[in-house]
Amino acid sequence: MFRHLLVPTDGSDLSTSTVERAVSFARETGANITFMFSKPEFPVAMFSEGILIDPVSPARFEEAAAAQAADILKKAVDAAATAGVAADSVAKTSDMPYEAIIAAAEEKGCDLIFMASHGRRGISAVLLGSETQKVLTHSKIPVLVYR
Template identity: 60%
Template sequence: MFKHLLVPTDGSTMSIETRDRAITFAQETGAKLTFFHVKPEFPIALYGEGALVDPTTPQQFSELADQQAKSILDACMDKAKTAGVACDSRSQTSSSVHGAIVAAANEVGADLIFMASHGRRGLSSLLLGSETHKVLTHSTIPVLVFRQPQ
């Protein structure tokens, strides 16, 4: 059925639980996994009275984001390889998390996006939005949303 899953991950607890479920799913179906991490773009500082100054340079920020992505993706790869699941990984810098996820799924030829729902509800969901919801809205391939039972 599904042979290539894109698994977006941000290193959060929910994302790690979703990674583990995706690995189990891949073991059962013989699917390949591609782990994907979206790195943030350098924050644009607002100048003027009362503005906060970030002492990090764009290069330092990029290096830290690369290190974080490598750490998160290496952990995913190690876990999948230990389970005997074929996998690879990639990361991309983007200000549009959902857009990067949808584009990555298409680029790698995934036939399913397997991702977490962080479970925001009510006003926080309305104000913050949901990357998962945006992926569901914009993806042309199936999206499996894993929610941790409460």
């Protein structure tokens, strides 16, 4: 059976539900969990007729992304602890979340990626979210998709 789950989370309602289901699954199987949050990279400033569109500094952007990641991951780790499931967390910065998810699973030695069918970006595909599809396509680690 699976011993170490990677559970990507973005704080969306479905992702939060997936965290709860993954904790239950881990408790039943005796698995550990690594919760993962993919932070976006700082967007390149865009100019339009000489006007800066996004005046946020890279440092402020990173600070806000780190705070968001810490909050979401703390809630997930706390949910696991309440259920008696060993858990840790990792935040990775990437504009390609699917790559960050797969890399985190490989780096942490996970044997199952347990993820939501859609995230914050909404339904960008008929059946699955685009990041979920990409993880399914590119991961050598088994993927369980929760809807």
